[in-house]
Amino acid sequence: MTLSKPDKNQVFLGTFIHSKSLGELEYLHNTAVCVDASGKIVAIETNCNQQKAVETLYARLGWSLDNVSVTLTRDGRQFFFPGFVDTHVHAPQYPNIGIFGKSTLLDWLNTYTFPMEASLSSIPKARRVYTQCIRQTLAHGTTTAAYYATIDVDATNLLADLCYSMGQRAFIGRVCMDHLGPDYYIDESADQALAATRATIEHIRRLDSNFELVSPILTPRFAPACSVETMRGLSELQKQTQLPMQTHISENMDEIELVKKIFPNSKSYADVYDTYGILNEKMILAHAIHLTEEEADLIAERNSKVAHCPVSNSALSSGVARVRWLLDKGIQVGLGTDMSGGYSPSILEAARHAKLVSNHLVMPGGQLDNLWQEERDKAKLSVDEVLYLATRGGAQVVGLADKIGAFEVGMQWDAQLIDLNAVPAEIAEDDFTTHGNVDIFGWEKWDERIAKWVFNGDSRNTKKVWVRGRLVHQQT
Amino acid sequence: MTLSKPDKNQVFLGTFIHSKSLGELEYLHNTAVCVDASGKIVAIETNCNQQKAVETLYARLGWSLDNVSVTLTRDGRQFFFPGFVDTHVHAPQYPNIGIFGKSTLLDWLNTYTFPMEASLSSIPKARRVYTQCIRQTLAHGTTTAAYYATIDVDATNLLADLCYSMGQRAFIGRVCMDHLGPDYYIDESADQALAATRATIEHIRRLDSNFELVSPILTPRFAPACSVETMRGLSELQKQTQLPMQTHISENMDEIELVKKIFPNSKSYADVYDTYGILNEKMILAHAIHLTEEEADLIAERNSKVAHCPVSNSALSSGVARVRWLLDKGIQVGLGTDMSGGYSPSILEAARHAKLVSNHLVMPGGQLDNLWQEERDKAKLSVDEVLYLATRGGAQVVGLADKIGAFEVGMQWDAQLIDLNAVPAEIAEDDFTTHGNVDIFGWEKWDERIAKWVFNGDSRNTKKVWVRGRLVHQQT
Numbered sequence: 001m002t003l004s005k006p007d008k009n010q011v012f013l014g015t016f017i018h019s020k021s022l023g024e025l026e027y028l029h030n031t032a033v034c035v036d037a038s039g040k041i042v043a044i045e046t047n048c049n050q051q052k053a054v055e056t057l058y059a060r061l062g063w064s065l066d067n068v069s070v071t072l073t074r075d076g077r078q079f080f081f082p083g084f085v086d087t088h089v090h091a092p093q094y095p096n097i098g099i100f101g102k103s104t105l106l107d108w109l110n111t112y113t114f115p116m117e118a119s120l121s122s123i124p125k126a127r128r129v130y131t132q133c134i135r136q137t138l139a140h141g142t143t144t145a146a147y148y149a150t151i152d153v154d155a156t157n158l159l160a161d162l163c164y165s166m167g168q169r170a171f172i173g174r175v176c177m178d179h180l181g182p183d184y185y186i187d188e189s190a191d192q193a194l195a196a197t198r199a200t201i202e203h204i205r206r207l208d209s210n211f212e213l214v215s216p217i218l219t220p221r222f223a224p225a226c227s228v229e230t231m232r233g234l235s236e237l238q239k240q241t242q243l244p245m246q247t248h249i250s251e252n253m254d255e256i257e258l259v260k261k262i263f264p265n266s267k268s269y270a271d272v273y274d275t276y277g278i279l280n281e282k283m284i285l286a287h288a289i290h291l292t293e294e295e296a297d298l299i300a301e302r303n304s305k306v307a308h309c310p311v312s313n314s315a316l317s318s319g320v321a322r323v324r325w326l327l328d329k330g331i332q333v334g335l336g337t338d339m340s341g342g343y344s345p346s347i348l349e350a351a352r353h354a355k356l357v358s359n360h361l362v363m364p365g366g367q368l369d370n371l372w373q374e375e376r377d378k379a380k381l382s383v384d385e386v387l388y389l390a391t392r393g394g395a396q397v398v399g400l401a402d403k404i405g406a407f408e409v410g411m412q413w414d415a416q417l418i419d420l421n422a423v424p425a426e427i428a429e430d431d432f433t434t435h436g437n438v439d440i441f442g443w444e445k446w447d448e449r450i451a452k453w454v455f456n457g458d459s460r461n462t463k464k465v466w467v468r469g470r471l472v473h474q475q476t
Numbered sequence: 477m478t479l480s481k482p483d484k485n486q487v488f489l490g491t492f493i494h495s496k497s498l499g500e501l502e503y504l505h506n507t508a509v510c511v512d513a514s515g516k517i518v519a520i521e522t523n524c525n526q527q528k529a530v531e532t533l534y535a536r537l538g539w540s541l542d543n544v545s546v547t548l549t550r551d552g553r554q555f556f557f558p559g560f561v562d563t564h565v566h567a568p569q570y571p572n573i574g575i576f577g578k579s580t581l582l583d584w585l586n587t588y589t590f591p592m593e594a595s596l597s598s599i600p601k602a603r604r605v606y607t608q609c610i611r612q613t614l615a616h617g618t619t620t621a622a623y624y625a626t627i628d629v630d631a632t633n634l635l636a637d638l639c640y641s642m643g644q645r646a647f648i649g650r651v652c653m654d655h656l657g658p659d660y661y662i663d664e665s666a667d668q669a670l671a672a673t674r675a676t677i678e679h680i681r682r683l684d685s686n687f688e689l690v691s692p693i694l695t696p697r698f699a700p701a702c703s704v705e706t707m708r709g710l711s712e713l714q715k716q717t718q719l720p721m722q723t724h725i726s727e728n729m730d731e732i733e734l735v736k737k738i739f740p741n742s743k744s745y746a747d748v749y750d751t752y753g754i755l756n757e758k759m760i761l762a763h764a765i766h767l768t769e770e771e772a773d774l775i776a777e778r779n780s781k782v783a784h785c786p787v788s789n790s791a792l793s794s795g796v797a798r799v800r801w802l803l804d805k806g807i808q809v810g811l812g813t814d815m816s817g818g819y820s821p822s823i824l825e826a827a828r829h830a831k832l833v834s835n836h837l838v839m840p841g842g843q844l845d846n847l848w849q850e851e852r853d854k855a856k857l858s859v860d861e862v863l864y865l866a867t868r869g870g871a872q873v874v875g876l877a878d879k880i881g882a883f884e885v886g887m888q889w890d891a892q893l894i895d896l897n898a899v900p901a902e903i904a905e906d907d908f909t910t911h912g913n914v915d916i917f918g919w920e921k922w923d924e925r926i927a928k929w930v931f932n933g934d935s936r937n938t939k940k941v942w943v944r945g946r947l948v949h950q951q952t
Contacts (some may be wrong), residue, residue, distance in 0.1 A: 095917050098931035099924050102856050131903045132915055139910045166905050253840055290840065315931075317835040317856070343931035345913065359793040360836055364729055364766065365843030380578050380793070427607045429642050432949050434615045434935060437821065439608055441571050448575050455574035455791075455819035458934060459910060473908050 009063050010035045010413070010469060011053055014073025016080045017450065018406045019388040022327070027446050028407075033080070034061060035413040039469030044409055071464075077422045077440055077449075082405055083143025083414040083465065084347035085394025088246070088286040088307035088336025090148040091159055092120045094133035096340035104317050105252035108341070110182065117150045117175075118185040126155040127162070133345070134166050137337075138473040139459045140346040143414040143466075144169040146246055146284060146307070146336075146398055148219055151175050151187055153196050157203040164207055164214045167472035169414065171398060173219030173246055174200040176234065179227045190229035194237065201241065213468065215243070217284075222248035223272045224258045235277030244282045244399055246307075247273070250295070251287035252318050270295035279304050284397055286336060287312075288326065289319040300329040305397040308333050308389065310353035312341035320357045320367070323389075324379045334394030335386075347394075348457050351386040355454070383451050417464040418457070420449060436460035485539050486511040486889070486945060487529055490549025492556045493926065494882045495864040498803070503922050504883075509556070510537060511889040515945030520885055547940070553898045553916055553925075558881050559619025559890040559941065560823035561870025564722070564762040564783035564812025566624040567635055568596045570609035572816035580793050581728035584817070586658065593626045593651075594661040602631040603638070609821070610642050613813075614949040615935045616822040619890040619942075620645040622722055622760060622783070622812075622874055624695055627651050627663055629672050633679040640683055640690045643948035645890065647874060649695030649722055650676040652710065655703045666705035670713065677717065689944065691719070693760075698724035699748045700734045711753030720758045720875055722783075723749065726771070727763035727794050746771035755780050760873055762812060763788075764802065765795040776805040781873040784809050784865065786829035788817035796833045796843070799865075800855045810870030811862075823870075824933050827862035831930070859927050893940040894933070896925060912936035 012033045020026040032053045034043040043057055050072075054065065073079055096112050103111055120126040137145055147163075147170055149156035156174040163170035174197050178187035187193040201216040208214045218234045220226040238245055250256055250269050259269045266272045270291065273279040281303035288306045291299070299306070308321050318341075326333055335350040336342070342350070361368045362376040371379065381389075395405030404414045421435040422442065437456035440449060453461060465473035488509045496502040508524040510533055511517055519533055526548070530541065549555055572588050579587060596602040613621055623639075623646055625632035632650040639646035650673050654663035663669040677692040684690045694710045696702040714721055726732055726745050735745045742748045746767065749755040757779035764782045767775070775782070784797050794817075802809055811826040812818070818826070837844045838852040847855065857865075871881030880890045897911040898918065913932040916925060929937060941949035 095915070095920075098914075098928040099920075101927075102853055102858065128899065128901065128903060128917070131905060132899050135903070135908060136910060136913070136915070139908065162905065314832045314835055314839075317839040319840040320836075345932075356790045359790055360796075363790075363793040364795040365837075367841030377578055382578065423604065423608050425604065427604060427611070429607060429638065432611060432615065433952050434612060437612070437935070438574075439571070439612065441604070444571075444575075451577075452574035456821075459913070460936070476909050 007037055009037055009061070009068045010071065011057070011068055012071050012080055013048070013050055013053065014078065014080070016407050018082050019384070019392045022385055022388050023382065025384045025387060025447070025450065032057060033407055033413075035469045037469070039413050041407065041409050041411050041413055044407060071417070073417070074419070076442070077420045078463075079418050080407070080415050081141070081418050082391040082407065083416055083467065084141045084390050085334055085398060085405065086137060086142045086145040086337050086347050087284060087334035087394050087397045088309055088338050089137070089145050090339055091130055091133045092117045092126070092150045093340035094129050097345065098343045099340070100315055100343070104254070106254050106258075108316055112340070114182050114185045120150050120155050121152040123154060123158060126158055130159045130162050131166075134162055134168050136345045138166065138168055138465055139462060140348065141416040141462045141465055142168070142347055143416070144394070144398060144400065144404060146171040146173070146217060148173045148175055148246070151177060151185065151196065153199045156200050160200070160204050160207060160214050167213070167467050167470050169404070169467050170214050171217035171244060171246070172200065172204060172214060173217040175219050175221050176230050177221040177225035178230050179225050181225055190227050190233055193230050194233040197234070197237065201243070218243050218245040220245070220247050220278065222255070223269065224255065224262055228276060231273070231276035231278055238278070238282065244284065245278055246284040246286070247278070249273070249285040249288050250290045251313070252316070253290065256290060268292060268295045270298050274298060274302065282399065286338065287318065287321065289313060289321045296326060296329050296331065300331050306331055306333045307336040307397060308354060309336040309338035309342055309350070310357040311344050311350055312338035314353065314357060315343055316341050320361050322361065322368070322379070323354065323358060323381060332393065332396040333389055334397035335389050346458065347390050348454065351390045352454055354386045354389060355381050355383065383447075383454050387450070387454065413466055413469040415466050416462050418453060418461050419463045420453060420461060483513055485513055485537070485544045486547065487533070487544055488547050488556055489524070489526055489529065490554065490556070492883050494558050495860070495868045498864045499858065499860055501860045501863060501923070501926065508533060509883055509889075511945045513945070515889050517883065517885050517887050517889055520883060547893070549893065550895070552918070553896045554939075555894055556883070556891050557617070557894050558867040558883065559892055559943065560617045560866050561810055561874060561881065562613060562618045562621040562813050562823050563760060563810035563870050563873045564785055564814050565613070565621050566815055567606055567609045568593045568602070568626045569816035570605055573821065574819045575816070576791055576819070580730070582730050582734075584792055588816070590658050590661045596626050596631050597628040599630060599634060602634055606635045606638050607642075610638055610644050612821045614642065614644055614941055615938060616824065617892040617938045617941055618644070618823055619892070620870070620874060620876065620880060622647040622649070622693060624649045624651055624722070627653060627661065627672065629675045632676050636676070636680050636683060636690050643689070643943050643946050645880070645943050646690050647693035647720060647722070648676065648680060648690060649693040651695050651697050652706050653697040653701035654706050655701050657701055666703050666709055669706050670709040673710070673713065677719070694719050694721040696721070696723050696754065698731070699745065700731065700738055704752060707749070707752035707754055714754070714758065720760065721754055722760040722762070723754070725749070725761040725764050726766045727789070728792070729766065732766060744768060744771045746774050750774060750778065758875065762814065763794065763797065765789060765797045772802060772805050772807065776807050782807055782809045783812040783873060784830060785812040785814035785818055785826070786833040787820050787826055788814035790829065790833060791819055792817050796837050798837065798844070798855070799830065799834060799857060808869065808872040809865055810873035811865045822934065823866050824930065827866045828930055830862045830865060831857050831859065859930050863926070863930065889942055889945045891942050892938050894929060894937050895939045896929060896937060
């Protein structure tokens with residue numbers, strides 16, 4: 001399959017669904033969204049159809065009929081939805097998804113993760129793994145991903161090249177870890193970690209000079225794996241480059257103990273990052289499960305962001321992040337697959353689990369079970385809310401809230417076409433064709449169709465995916 | 477597609493994986509399984525290939541070459557697995573899967589469930605819903621299902637007819653509820669509930685006289701919805717018919733309070749069922765989340781079974797059943813989708829969530845977080861264990877442990893052919909074909925392939941499904 005380049009103006013017609021606010025999806029039917037050849041949304045018109053679009057919009061935009069491609073939704077079963085943002089994902093761990101046994105964070109790192117990451121210094125292996133990772137995440141509607149790569153510069157640069165050529169919007173993090181790692185997989189020194197980081201930045205600058213599709217992201221692995229010099233050096237580098245940064249925080253109780261032991265003079269895990277100058281509005285913190293009240297307040301004050309990774313947190317028995325509590329403090333939250341701590345390449349599955357683990361917090365025996373009924377209901381996330389986290393929330397987390405995550409004039413066309421299965425009125429008993437797991441009988445209201453998609457949808461429902469107007473995936 | 481009838485002898489060759497015991501899967505490679513025209517496994521030969529099968533097995537079995545059909549697995553990516561057993565599923569609620577909002581059991585029943593169930597007294601609607609439910613569960617490898625239908629006899633009988641013609645092994649429960657239901661959906665009296673139950677039994681006896689594929693199952697909805705007379709009457713009917721029975725127990729805290737209020741003289745929820753003569757070895761109890769020590773001991777003593785429904789329990793915020801604790805008491809446990817309390821038609825997804833919720837029990841803030849490390853690790857279920865629950869465990873629960881759930885001579889060929897995606901060595905960047913979510917790179921050990929399937933598998937991986945030797949689903 002050759003994917004089309006966005007060399008034409010495009011009009012999308014039909015049903016569009018996106019987040020208006022945290023608690024509310026907006027349903028736009030009979031709507032036209034016009035996207036110019038650069039991939040930018042230049043007009044949105046409700047109460048529109050193809051004829052009206054031609055007569056009024058094309059004229060207003062100065063478009064001629066022969067240079068516009070048109071994509072329609074099928075009534076009642078198809079809709080356009082903003083592309084998903086994966087705010088935390090380790091591309092080199094892709095082959096390990098589903099493989100974690102009964103391990104928890106620290107033994108999981110040594111048993112499964114470090115050996116796999118180290119092995120990707122083989123460029124042919126890295127090419128195979130990264131290509132399949134990008135392909136699968138695109139197929140699941142992930143139009144933007146904040147990737148951790150490995151310590152290997154060449155393989156990290158390859159990940160950037162592949163995202164660029166396959167068309168996925170991406171942040172590429174060359175991983176810095178000069179402390180406590182295994183002998184076979186560790187940065188020699190802070191200087192070396194910083195030099196390697198700069199090498200990747202320069203590579204990406206040559207690839208995509210303004211970082212419009214692919215951007216570097218500074219990536220201290222997590223406090224236990226970084227010397228003070230590395231954190232200070234990355235802080236300096238950030239001041240020079242204004243690049244975003246990503247790390248982990250407060251995922252696992254043993255990890256937190258380890259941080260206390262390594263940094264005995266710090267008040268908390270969050271305070272370590274704050275002390276060394278990297279807790280700021282450009283920081284994406286993955287997990288944030290066991291934060292104290294003071295840490296969450298500090299994170300809110302610094303305007304750092306949180307990548308919530310519920311699938312991973314349940315798989316590695318890490319705990320349940322209190323998303324409502326973070327949101328109530330004004331912290332911006334997105335979703336991460338955290339492959340391969342998380343087993344699924346799908347942000348839709350992360351959204352589903354964000355809902356489920358918020359239920360776990362308040363169910364009998366859960367840690368917030370002692371709250372009043374009203375507070376318990378509030379702690380649970382709704383379908384609309386988890387879809388917000390998957391799109392607009394994620395866009396905020398990666399610093400692109402003005403560009404992606406919704407359908408607004410001036411934003412980029414990063415979108416997916418979702419198709420649900422319409423169950424026929426008469427079904428032959430011996431016809432065993434199925435079209436995915438989302439069966440629509442026809443009487444469902446739109447919010448019920450969306451709920452069905454959130455709980456049973458998978459990549460079979462993701463028919464087409466675009467980034468910056470370019471078609472980057474379609475079902476064959 | 478016309479599905480083949482098992483009018484021939486069949487040989488299956490290649491890799492077979494099934495549960496040897498709770499904690500151990502057995503991997504049989506280069507193996508032949510011979511199935512006679514009645515659907516029974518008549519020989520299993522390891523270290524075998526097609527030529528050897530012809531030369532030795534056919535001769536021993538008296539089979540001639542021209543009356544045997546052969547099915548092979550593809551090396552390293554395909555295997556035969558026993559069909560799944562869904563020990564708790566409400567067929568009429570199928571259209572509601574994914575639709576539950578923030579509700580919990582009692583309001584969920586009134587808001588979503590009773591209206592849908594009542595509406596299936598329309599036979600055309602029931603035909604459409606039941607056909608699609610059976611089709612989807614077969615497509616997910618469910619070869620045996622213990623169904624709740626509705627109070628409507630005609631629609632319940634239709635469900636039995638459809639299972640019989642589509643080839644799914646099934647228990648069909650006409651639901652008894654003569655207490656506390658809504659005006660529009662309730663049995664008028666115990667006599668009427670019992671008469672309707674008998675009508676369905678007679679219908680199924682005419683359909684499948686020995687209940688070999690489709691069997692009635694006595695179905696008091698749950699204690700709050702049943703008068704004492706109905707429970708006593710069903711107990712009598714069970715003594716006459718020796719039929720199995722199914723109900724719910726201890727799913728939700730408000731439900732438990734309600735039971736206390738209705739049965740003030742009973743010692744516990746389990747004691748209600750025991751008092752009225754229905755807590756015995758033929759009883760399937762769904763959920764069993766909040767049982768007391770005494771209740772679990774009583775259930776173990778009566779040898780009643782438990783249908784664990786983790787997807788439902790998380791979705792409706794019911795709680796987390798302590799499966800290890802139940803198993804340690806000697807209680808037999810299977811898995812249920814509990815559609816539409818559960819949102820997924822897949823027992824594989826139920827197995828995945830059985831693993832995840834067992835993690836939730838012992839993670840920080842979980843109800844068993846206070847245990848020692850060793851006990852915590854033990855409370856977590858392994859991949860092998862959840863697959864046991866999905867097959868052999870389920871077979872025990874529905875009383876068919878000698879017939880289904882594994883590959884043994886004398887058992888029925890209720891099986892599925894699973895296919896994983898082999899990632900090519902060289903991937904073209906612009907080829908966006910995907911084949912499901914389970915990507916095998918080739919270096920994975922077999923237990924890792926199985927783990928990948930458990931966590932990312934879906935009906936795309938289920939290529940063919942057989943019940944009693946009959947091909948009842950294949951991907952087209």
